[in-house]
Amino acid sequence: MSQQLDIAVIRGDGIGDDVIASALAIVEAAEKRVGSLGLHLTELDAGAAYYRENGVDMAPGAEDAAAKSDAIFLGAIGLPDIRHEDGTEISPHLRLREIFQLYAGVRPARAYPNLPRQLQHPDADNIDLVIIRESTEGLFYTAAVHNRNPVANDDEVQEILRITRPTTEKLHNFAFKLAEKRKQRGGQGLVTCVDKANVFRSMALFRKIFDECRAGFPEIEASYNYVDAMALNLIKKPWEYDVLVMENIFGDILSDLVGGLVGGMGMAACGEIGDSHALFQPAHGSAPDIAGQDKANPLATILSAAMMLDYLSDRSGISKLADAALLIEESIYKGFEKNRIRPMEFGGDMGTREVTREIITLIADGK
Ligand code: ATP
Numbered sequence: 001m002s003q004q005l006d007i008a009v010i011r012g013d014g015i016g017d018d019v020i021a022s023a024l025a026i027v028e029a030a031e032k033r034v035g036s037l038g039l040h041l042t043e044l045d046a047g048a049a050y051y052r053e054n055g056v057d058m059a060p061g062a063e064d065a066a067a068k069s070d071a072i073f074l075g076a077i078g079l080p081d082i083r084h085e086d087g088t089e090i091s092p093h094l095r096l097r098e099i100f101q102l103y104a105g106v107r108p109a110r111a112y113p114n115l116p117r118q119l120q121h122p123d124a125d126n127i128d129l130v131i132i133r134e135s136t137e138g139l140f141y142t143a144a145v146h147n148r149n150p151v152a153n154d155d156e157v158q159e160i161l162r163i164t165r166p167t168t169e170k171l172h173n174f175a176f177k178l179a180e181k182r183k184q185r186g187g188q189g190l191v192t193c194v195d196k197a198n199v200f201r202s203m204a205l206f207r208k209i210f211d212e213c214r215a216g217f218p219e220i221e222a223s224y225n226y227v228d229a230m231a232l233n234l235i236k237k238p239w240e241y242d243v244l245v246m247e248n249i250f251g252d253i254l255s256d257l258v259g260g261l262v263g264g265m266g267m268a269a270c271g272e273i274g275d276s277h278a279l280f281q282p283a284h285g286s287a288p289d290i291a292g293q294d295k296a297n298p299l300a301t302i303l304s305a306a307m308m309l310d311y312l313s314d315r316s317g318i319s320k321l322a323d324a325a326l327l328i329e330e331s332i333y334k335g336f337e338k339n340r341i342r343p344m345e346f347g348g349d350m351g352t353r354e355v356t357r358e359i360i361t362l363i364a365d366g367k
Contacts, residue, residue: 004038004039004040007073007308008069008073012047012093013078014285014291029360038318044062048089076285093279104174104274105133105134107270110127111262117262123237129258132171139249162202168210175243192224194224210224230250266282268282273311281304295352298356299341306328309324340362
């Protein structure tokens with residue numbers, strides 16, 4: 001990776017524009033504090049609105065530009081009334097996930113002070129976990145978009161749950177490395193393998209490979225949970241967990257569950273990471289009902305941008321990028337602690353722009 005880091009920016013549809021504008025302003029504010037980050041942004045047109053105008057879901061050359069970038073930063077894609085002829089939604093980002101094999105879906109869930117929370121237990125203030133959702137195989141291997149079902153007719157449909165050694169090894173190693181990194185910053189240093197190894201051979205293999213990988217990380221504690229027990233524990237005592245690694249559909253479901261525990265969609269950041277590419281985006285959709293009205297909560301996108309800076313730091317060895325990521329995360333935490341960030345999504349009085357302005361002030365002041 002050269003000193004200049006190429007970021008492919010896709011604003012996409014609906015609130016994509018609002019939240020990307022906000023996140024880029026925050027990155028700029030962090031840059032003023034830590035020094036130039038060497039980011040070179042290229043805006044790429046893609047999404048449902050683009051499809052309506054042009055008949056294709058990405059601008060010519062955009063896929064190649066994304067392939068050459070150091071990271072892709074995306075707002076939101078999709079509009080409910082614009083669909084392909086077969087009724088499916090416009091989803092070029094799912095194609096990018098497949099083409100670039102972005103196997104590690106990273107979904108952090110952290111409790112911020114003064115946000116509405118579902119659990120009354122005082123320890124719920126300490127929820128700080130990350131779900132690693134495998135994102136290229138598992139039960140999504142035969143998702144409709146891939147057209148891979150062995151049998152699919154009006155009488156029967158079969159789906160495949162695919163677990164492969166190469167992807168699973170990379171996934172578990174990714175989870176352990178993340179736990180190592182979080183431990184350096186005060187995390188628990190714990191990885192929990194979530195599976196159903198008592199019932200499925202595919203899951204037994206998933207767990208076997210987990211055991212093989214854990215041997216390489218003696219400083220990190222490892223534990224297991226069957227997915228059904230995990231669902232229960234994530235309601236009863238989510239603060240006891242750190243990094244949780246799991247198959248695709250389990251991650252799909254449980255990441256929404258933990259997202260709900262700590263606020264809602266407007267806080268749900270997401271990174272999708274492969275061997276040579278990565279895409280960062282908020283986990284929410286395009287929310288067309290509030291697009292362009294200064295109502296969207298930009299925090300999921302800002303936190304995704306921070307995750308992107310951290311990823312770029314790991315890849316490039318440029319520590320300033322990680323400093324900027326930490327500065328952004330800490331400023332947001334502090335902002336909530338002092339009740340200076342009050343997004344409308346949670347009944348607060350601050351629109352997208354005011355939330356953005358306040359975080360910029362927090363970053364600039366460092367207090
Ligand atoms: P998708 O299937 O594309 O993920 P969805 O149908 O789950 O989309 P979203 O677009 O995520 O729906 O949004 C659902 C509703 O949640 C929106 O209509 C909006 O009111 C609210 N919402 C989502 N994201 C935000 C946000 N960042 N800030 C405020 N409200 C939001």
